[in-house]
Each structure stands twice: as C-alpha cells, then as structure tokens.
Amino acid sequence: MILVNGAAADSVAATDRGLAYGDGVFRTLLSKRGKPIAWARHYRKLARDCAALELECPSEELLARELARALDPAGAQVAKIIVTRGSGERGYAPPRKPSPTRIVMAGAVPEYPREFSHTGVEVAICRTRYAFQPRLAGVKHLNRLENVLARAEWSDPGIPEGLVMDDDGHIIGGTHSNLFLVETGALVTPGLARCGVAGVSRERVMEAAAAQGIACREEPVSQARLLRAETVLLVNSVIGVWPIRACAGHRWAAGEWAGRVREWLDERG
C-alpha cells in the first residue's frame, strides 16, 4: 500500500523535485505486526536529514498514523518513507513556499537465505567510489546514483552486498549497509563526515557498545585493515546483521559478535 500525502495513490506529480533533482530524503525500516522497529530513532534521523536539506519534515504523529494505515497489522513488512521538496517552478531554486511531498509505502520483507545472518555473506569490492561531499555526507538523500552504479557491478545472487571505498581508497560501507570491524574486542566503523550514509542501525550499535563499555571508534578502514579484522559485520534496518565470511580471497569463521550485535538490535529502540 502507498500513501501520497495521506491519500492512497500509486503515483506522484511528474514535476516533483524528488524526481527532477533527487531533492528529498528517505528511510527504509522494518515493521513487525504493524509496528515500525526503532521508530523514534528513524523519525529523528528523518528530521535531521530533512534539516540538512532545509526541508520541512512532516510531524512524527502524522507519519506514525500513516505508517499504521499502510502497514499490515499481522506480519513483518518493510516500510519506506520519502519526503521531497514537492513540486515547484522549473529550475534548481527551491520554491519560496514549498509544499513537501510525503510518501509512505509498505512492502514485502526481502527473503534472504538464513545463512546470511549466521554463517555470513560473501561480499564484492566495488570499483565505483563515493565522492567527498561533506554537505551531504551521512544524509540518506535521494541522490543515490553512486549506490546504483556500485550495486550494478555484480549480479551473482549469492553475493548480496558489495563494499564501497571513498576516493582515498578507504572502505566506507556496503552499498546499502554500514560496516563494523572487530579488533581485539573493540569495534571500529568508518567515519562518515565526507561521504556515506549514517544509518540508524549503525547508531544503535554504537550506542549499545558504549552502554556495555565496549570501545567503538570511527576510524579510516583500509582494505588491509578490513582483511586483518577478527570479524566484519554489516548492519542495516532490514537485514539486521550479516557477518562477512568471504571478501577479496579472505575468509572469516563465524564468531560470537554477529549474535551479540543482533541481540543489541533486537532490543526495542
């Protein structure tokens, strides 16, 4: 089911700036029995991302109500929320009185093999690199061609994710997931001040680690550092946690960390 500005619809205006320029932001999240998981965090992130584009964010109450209408009250679903700057006159200048478009949609949860979460996944290393754009770094905006180009580099269905480097050759994350290394009992995740998307699951892992007294540092991750790590984990709101079991000829045994981080993410909020 799709709601556009609160009305059941399957389309948006052809003049919407989300389409014309990618002038908007989005969230993808999991729901169980009609309840979006970690909703308060997702809303905070949506509001922060709207603010980064000086875009008016719909209220939390309004979006929560629309999610409740769109989501199946029985099973698990993936919800997506898009907020754009709406339609405007031709040209890049934001309209003087923008009328944002909000789209709330619910769909099926992708069916990944159970092994992905437990024994882990093989990942590609992409040639496409993320450009340094500090004005947009961290924000989940609608300009996602770099992710599309990176994801188009391989088609083997047995490889569900690829790692993407920045222009300096440091690994930033997967095309649709954030990355954590385990190094001698501490966590390391790439800093995202110059590119990449700072996802809600990444934030949840960082906070849970802090609450448990486990160090978690934002540091550059070279390919050599990745391959030396004891464990490498990918996280996002839909997949949860995937340990990496193979990358660039290197293999990792399943360890205890995937389960530990999964528990953190399974806790409410």
Next chain:
Amino acid sequence: MILVNGAAADSVAATDRGLAYGDGVFRTLLSKRGKPIAWARHYRKLARDCAALELECPSEELLARELARALDPAGAQVAKIIVTRGSGERGYAPPRKPSPTRIVMAGAVPEYPREFSHTGVEVAICRTRYAFQPRLAGVKHLNRLENVLARAEWSDPGIPEGLVMDDDGHIIGGTHSNLFLVETGALVTPGLARCGVAGVSRERVMEAAAAQGIACREEPVSQARLLRAETVLLVNSVIGVWPIRACAGHRWAAGEWAGRVREWLDERG
C-alpha cells in the same frame, strides 16, 4: 503538457527509480514554433548520458514525435525530457529487465530581463562545491542536490546565477550554465572530467570556435583567473548567452564576445 511514456499524464509511479534514487538523466531545451532547437545534438547528448548509466535510450524518432505533440506549434517553449530506469523491485540493483520511463514536458520560457543578455548579469560565488565523481562527471543525471544546495544560497532576484567551484577551488560553471572566459582572443572553459555537466551549448560554442579558427582550451579556472579574464560568458540552451558584468566585486564592460557567441548559437544545430 506532459507525456509519460507517450500518454498525457501528470504523474509517474511512486516506485519509479528516478524518484527513489535519481536513477535517470534529463535534457532541457528551447523550442520555437514547435521545433526543438539543436535537437540532433540534444538527442546525441541524451543517448550518451543514458549510456553512461547503462540505461536504454528511447529512439530519436519516438522522442521527436512526442516533443511535436507536447510543444506549442506557435510560440517559444522550454521542453524537458526525463528518462529513468523505470520502476523496479526495492533495492539499488537495477532490474533485470528494466522498463525505462520517459517523460516529455513543455512549459513557458522563463522571462529574464533583456539586459541579462546584453549588458550582462551579476553572479554569486557559491560555497557549495561539486564533489569529484568521474563516473558521473559531465552527465546530466537526476542527482542534482549539489546544484539545488548551491542555488539555495542566494535569493536576490537580480542575481540570476551563481558560480560553483570544485573541491580544489576551481570554478566549474554556474549552477545551471557552462562558463567560458575570453583571454587575449582565445576561449577557455573548465574541464569537466571530474564533475559538472557538459552541456549542449558548451559543445556548440567549442565547435563553432574551432570552425572559426579561434582557440578554445579546457583548463582549470581559478577565481583569480576568472577575475582577470577580458570577458566571461555563461551559456545554456534556455538562456543562450549571458555575459557576466559583476562578480566578487569585479566588473566587466559589455564586449563584443557575447554577441559573437550568440550568433554561433543562433545558427541552426
């Protein structure tokens, strides 16, 4: 009038990848009495840009027919063509069998003061910088948040354009125009191998200069070099040519070059 895949419509699917990811390209061009100006070049550029995203480009005949339907046969209009990768399953991976969306729309020509073309324009210098992304440089794709952010930096209606630098501090062009400097009788335009959009008017100016035996080089343009130039010109398919008369406290007198370049662009194709 708007045609979506050949049918009069004012909306596109909410699941279109053009909206979700900016996964598509576009063209903006001028028409006179129902005829798009420099159509063959615009189509070639559209086809090249589609190829850069491995996107199937609609045929020239089909788009020309749809433009003829959409455009007013009497006056002048601005036409816009958008080609996206169409709707697909959730996720960045391009669909196995994509069904591209084409949107052809016609609208009013923006009314700029006549002085803009003759005595010239005052331009801002934007703080937003273009990131280096060689995979997308030159392509007029739908990921245009950098242009939106740059254009949002000023609101004075007397300033119709702003210059944008790359991450090295070299000027790449306007938010929606390409840039030429005149230096001792030769033309210089910023190279666009790492960022920026290589527009059709830029290509036409470069070819016309070559045909006239006037040197035109692609070189880095620092702010100091810009301010030293005899004449600075902005070009695009809708504005034609605007000389810059004021920027960063510097002023230029109207010279002969704007008129010369306008003649080149007024010639067919």
